[in-house]
Amino acid sequence: MSKVPADLQYTREHEWAKVEGDRARIGITDFAQEQLGDVVFVELPKVGARVTAMQSFGVVESVKAVSDLFAPLSGEVVEVNDELAKKPETVNVDPYGQGWMIVVKYADAKELDTLMSAAEYEKLIAAAGR
Amino acid sequence: MTDTTAITPLKRTPLRDVHVKAGARMVPFGGWEMPVQYTGIVDEHRAVRRAVGLFDISHMGELEIEGPDALGIVQRLCTNDAAPLAAGQVQYSLLCHPGGGIVDDLTLYRLADDRFMLTVNAGNIDKDWSWVTEHGQGRARWRNVSDETALLAVQGPRAEGVVQRLADTDLTRVPYYHFTRGEVAGVPALISRTGYTGEDGFELYIAAPRAEHLWHTLLDAGRADGIQPVGLGARDTLRLEMKFALYGNDIDETTSPLEAGLGWVVKPAKGDFIGRAAIEEVRARGVARKLVGFEMVLPAVPRHGYRLLKDGAPVGVVTSGSFGPSVERYIGMGYVPTALAAVGSELEVEIRGKPQPARVVRTPFYPSRVKKT
Numbered sequence: 100m101s102k103v104p105a106d107l108q109y110t111r112e113h114e115w116a117k118v119e120g121d122r123a124r125i126g127i128t129d130f131a132q133e134q135l136g137d138v139v140f141v142e143l144p145k146v147g148a149r150v151t152a153m154q155s156f157g158v159v160e161s162v163k164a165v166s167d168l169f170a171p172l173s174g175e176v177v178e179v180n181d182e183l184a185k186k187p188e189t190v191n192v193d194p195y196g197q198g199w200m201i202v203v204k205y206a207d208a209k210e211l212d213t214l215m216s217a218a219e220y221e222k223l224i225a226a227a228g229r
Numbered sequence: 230m231t232d233t234t235a236i237t238p239l240k241r242t243p244l245r246d247v248h249v250k251a252g253a254r255m256v257p258f259g260g261w262e263m264p265v266q267y268t269g270i271v272d273e274h275r276a277v278r279r280a281v282g283l284f285d286i287s288h289m290g291e292l293e294i295e296g297p298d299a300l301g302i303v304q305r306l307c308t309n310d311a312a313p314l315a316a317g318q319v320q321y322s323l324l325c326h327p328g329g330g331i332v333d334d335l336t337l338y339r340l341a342d343d344r345f346m347l348t349v350n351a352g353n354i355d356k357d358w359s360w361v362t363e364h365g366q367g368r369a370r371w372r373n374v375s376d377e378t379a380l381l382a383v384q385g386p387r388a389e390g391v392v393q394r395l396a397d398t399d400l401t402r403v404p405y406y407h408f409t410r411g412e413v414a415g416v417p418a419l420i421s422r423t424g425y426t427g428e429d430g431f432e433l434y435i436a437a438p439r440a441e442h443l444w445h446t447l448l449d450a451g452r453a454d455g456i457q458p459v460g461l462g463a464r465d466t467l468r469l470e471m472k473f474a475l476y477g478n479d480i481d482e483t484t485s486p487l488e489a490g491l492g493w494v495v496k497p498a499k500g501d502f503i504g505r506a507a508i509e510e511v512r513a514r515g516v517a518r519k520l521v522g523f524e525m526v527l528p529a530v531p532r533h534g535y536r537l538l539k540d541g542a543p544v545g546v547v548t549s550g551s552f553g554p555s556v557e558r559y560i561g562m563g564y565v566p567t568a569l570a571a572v573g574s575e576l577e578v579e580i581r582g583k584p585q586p587a588r589v590v591r592t593p594f595y596p597s598r599v600k601k602t
Contacts, residue, residue, distance in 0.1 A: 136254075136462070137271040139552035140530045140559070158581070160530045162270045162462060162551055184528060188271075 101130035101224060104195055108171065108211065109220035110153070115195065116171040116214060119202075123172050126199040127159065127190065130224045135161040138190040141183040143168075143200055148176045150203060152210050157200065159190065168200065172210045178202035242287035243379050243440040253460060259352030259477075261288040263461050270462035274554040277426055277467055278595075281385035282459035283447050286432070287440060290354035291378045292361060295344040296369025303345050306365050306503060307337060308486060310496040314339040319406045319423055321494055323486055324360060325504030329511060330482040331489070333357050334474065336423060338408060343369075348380075350476045364503060379440035383447060384430035384459075384467075386598065391451040392431050396420065400431070405600050414446035425464060427471035427597045470553045470595035472522045472562060478533055479520060479548040479562055485511050488564065489520045518545065519570040522592035523578075524558045529585040531561035531578045538577040538584050539569055547578060556594045561587070 107115040113131035117124040132138065140160040150156040150170035157168040180199050183189060190198040205211075215223065239262035249255060253264035264285065266273060276282050294302060303311045309322035316339050324332035333353045338346040349357045354375050362371050383392050393400045398411035400420065408421035419434040435443055448456055465475070472490075474480045480489045486508060487495070497505055525531060531550030536543050550561030561578070569576065572591050577584035 136266060137269050139271075140528055162466060163265065165530070165532070 101128065101133060102195070103128070103130075103217045103221050103224070105217045107195070107217065108214035109217070109223075110169055110171045110214060111223065112153075112167075112169040113224075114169055114171050116211075118211065122177060122202050122204050123174075124199050124202050125171060126194055127168065128220070128224075129194050130227075132191045132194045132198075135159065135164060135166060137162050138187045141187045141190065141200065143179050143183065144176050146176055146179055150174065150176060150201075152213070170203065171214055172203055172205040173207060174203040174205040176201050177204045240288070242285055243437045244285045244287065244444055247441055247444060248285065248458075251458060253458070256461070258461055259288065259350065261351055263288060264458070265462045266460040267458045270460070270466060271554045273457055273459040273463035274466050276455060276457040277385045277428055277459055277463065278555050279385070280455035280457075281383060281387040281391055281430075281451055282426075282457055282463070283444070283451070284382040284384065284459050284464060285379075285440075285444070286382050286464075287379040287437070288351035289380050290349040290351060290357065290373070290375040291380075291434070292347045292349060292358060293340070293344065293372045293374055294347075294361070294365065294369050295341075295372075296367070297343055298367030299343045299345055299369040302365040302367050302369055303337065304499060304502060306361055307335075308496065308502060308504065308508070309337070309494040310499040311337060311339065311345070312499065316341050317407055317409065319408055319421055323491060323494055324357065325486065325502075325508065326482060327503055327507060329485050329504045329507030331476070331480045331484055331486060332360055332482065334476055334480060334491075338419070338421070346374075352477060377437050379435050379437045379443075381433045381435070381440065381443060381447065382424055382426075382430065383433065383451075384424045384426040384428045386429060387451070387454040387456075388428070388430035391447065391454055391456060392420070392433070394450050395446060414443050414450075416443045418443075422600070424599070425473055426467040427473075427593060427595060427599065428467075429598060429600050465549075466551050466554055469549050469551055469560065469562070470555055470593065471597060472592035472594065474520070474562075475549060484520075484564075485516065487511050488516045488518050516567055518564045519567055520548065520562055520564055521570050521574075521589045522560065522562050522594060523576060523587045523589050524560050524594070525578065526586035526588055528559060529578070529580050530559055531563075531580070531587065536579040537563050537565055537587075538579055539565075541577070541584060543579075544569060544576070550578075553594055558594070560594050565589075
């Protein structure tokens with residue numbers, strides 16, 4: 100079973116967001132990394148870039164597939180996990196920890212209400228699962 | 230690898246249920262439902278390079294021909310020279326159109342003086358069967374034994390040890406691209422020292438109903454050696470690191486063997502064969518494009534179908550590409566104009582609209598460790 104930490108919020112596209120004050124840390128879920136398989140490349144925006152909720156902010160590639168990354172929230176990118184350029188497999192090993200992707204200073208706290216809770220996301224992946 | 234949309238139901242190998250039970254991820258490939266991975270592509274790839282991997286490649290086709298004219302027919306259909314093959318030898322070869330394009334690539338087994346087997350690509354079995362039976366007539370009989378034959382590949386530095394433990398014949402006497410007959414785990418097998426990985430190893434042709442028994446026995450016998458089942462995903466990255474062509478990706482009916490770097494299996498001196506005149510014309514004129522191996526200068530994944538550029542202008546196309554788990558670089562193959570094909574030539578791959586620098590390199594990307602003794 101894929102891990103779904105209770106303290107995070109989720110998108111239908113399998114990203115997670117962790118609110119840290121006026122910022123949110125963003126990555127992809129355990130379910131997403133399992134489905135992708137071995138991650139071999141991650142393309143992320145630069146610090147200062149603007150991202151828009153549910154629009155692509157980057158790309159994650161496994162051996163077999165290319166997938167867009169969707170921003171859970173709109174705002175400004177204030178941190179980027181540069182380690183993933185050297186060690187993209189970190190996304191597989193620790194998707195909720197060392198495998199985080201960006202930190203966004205979000206523009207509109209109301210967007211948080213559009214995200215799924217852990218319980219809701221668990222239902223989504225149970226339906227999508229094999 | 231190309232996924233094909235299923236119009237007809239996908240075909241299954243005798244081991245399909247075994248793969249599903251083992252938790253493999255199944256995908257459509259060339260009309261077949263095949264395991265793409267069990268634990269993970271990179272893990273399986275490394276198991277083959279480090280120890281030994283077990284592959285179900287029963288989707289491959291086997292076409293046999295037997296009779297007094299068998300050699301003559303094979304010589305007329307295939308580009309390589311089969312005459313010097315002794316019974317017990319194997320050869321890489323091609324079927325070509327009269328226009329010189331490649332119908333399929335194959336391994337040719339000389340089973341006896343008057344008997345051969347062609348191992349062909351899964352997605353081409355029906356096409357090849359029509360081709361050989363139409364163009365290969367004479368005093369010989371063709372048989373399509375694909376459905377009754379299972380094929381397991383055991384590949385990696387520990388493959389010989391694992392297979393030998395179960396075999397009733399001395400495998401050290403079987404050199405690269407040779408085969409013998411014997412029993413493996415009590416199963417009568419054609420034991421061939423061939424493969425598609427660049428590692429030492431065997432391909433075992435057996436009767437389909439015995440596949441499950443042999444599969445489990447090989448996994449048990451190789452446990453201490455670190456044997457793992459390996460899916461098509463790692464089969465693809467392993468062959469890419471060797472720059473082995475994959476039919477449908479790197480070669481097809483529009484590519485000349487000479488462009489694809491397969492001139493070494495075209496032997497015009499042996500006499501006439503289908504495609505000879507067209508291929509010789511290309512040889513005389515010189516090839517306009519060549520299949521090269523390249524690596525990315527910066528991290529980026531080249532993929533089948535991406536454009537190859539030179540100073541921003543389109544010059545060719547990527548035919549295969551991936552992260553190479555053993556070379557730990559992003560590598561690919563593609564066709565470029567001959568003038569840009571030299572080692573060191575600088576190109577770009579267009580990835581999501583952006584040109585990413587690439588460089589033509591020496592191949593294979595990873596040194597072959599087959600036993601060429």
